[in-house]
Amino acid sequence: MGLRVNPTYRQRRFGAEVRTIRERAGLTAGEAAAVMRMQASHISNVETGRTSLSPERLRLLAEASACKDTTYVDGLVDLGHASGKGWWSEYRDRLRPSLLDLAELEDGARDIVCYEPMFIPGLLQSEEYATAGYRGGYTGASHPEQDLEVEFRMRRQTVLSGENAPRLHAVIHEAALHMSFGDPAIRRGQLVRLLEVAELPNVTLQILPFDGAVAFGTSFTVLRPPVRKLSTVIVAHIERSLYLGDADSLARYDDWFARLCEVALPPVSGDSRHSSHTIKDSRGLIQRLLYPLL
Structure with a gap:
């Protein structure tokens, strides 16, 4: 060979x-x-x-x-x-290898934790939000190329509802909830999408509010397979995302995420009776921002 x-x-x-x-x-x-x-x-x-x-x-x-x-x-x-083959294989030679690597890591993960200070995490985005993000971004890709990446992102989301779906815990800064790309309907649809996906039993969603602790400035994702020592941290960067797998980095980002969870609002609960009229938890904050858009 x-x-x-x-x-x-x-x-x-x-x-x-x-x-x-x-x-x-x-x-x-x-x-x-x-x-x-x-x-x-x-x-x-x-x-x-x-x-x-x-x-x-x-x-x-x-x-x-x-x-x-x-x-x-x-x-x-x-x-x-591992064979390395999956649904993402059909996109080989059509998309950046880093996107295929991400899909393979998500497919093999038992737990996924992520923090986003400005945008909704890709696994939780609505199609309209994802499309607007590509259209309004700084990439030089053509519209057909952007549409292919949006299609790929939507297919990645099936991991949350598939067989042996990983547990996802996301902390999102409130700033991301205000992103509309110039169209209130996109923002409204995305907020509704967050409330819907948070109902999944394997999804935990917390919001870090503006009036909370000082935000961590860089988005990151930790993908944990069944053997936790083989976890990977992906730190987003405009040029090239950083992939970290050494023990020190894993421990450092695990600690940072734990601290973010402590200062973020309590998670969105499936029981809306206690949060529909308050912004003291994540559901209440999302609903408060959503009501004027309805």
């Missing part, structure tokens, strides 16, 4: 984890190759995601590094040998 020219994020992450195991064991590439009974030249290709590693050899390396976390090793085996 030839070497991969453009490894996916999952393949690169597998290679990075293999390198971490090797380095923690204090092994050089040549020493690790001897442990795994393979050629030393093969190691660099594994660690850069250009080729895979058999479960047997991976377990030999884990044993040599005294890694006793069998759950992590089993999860790493699954990560390295």
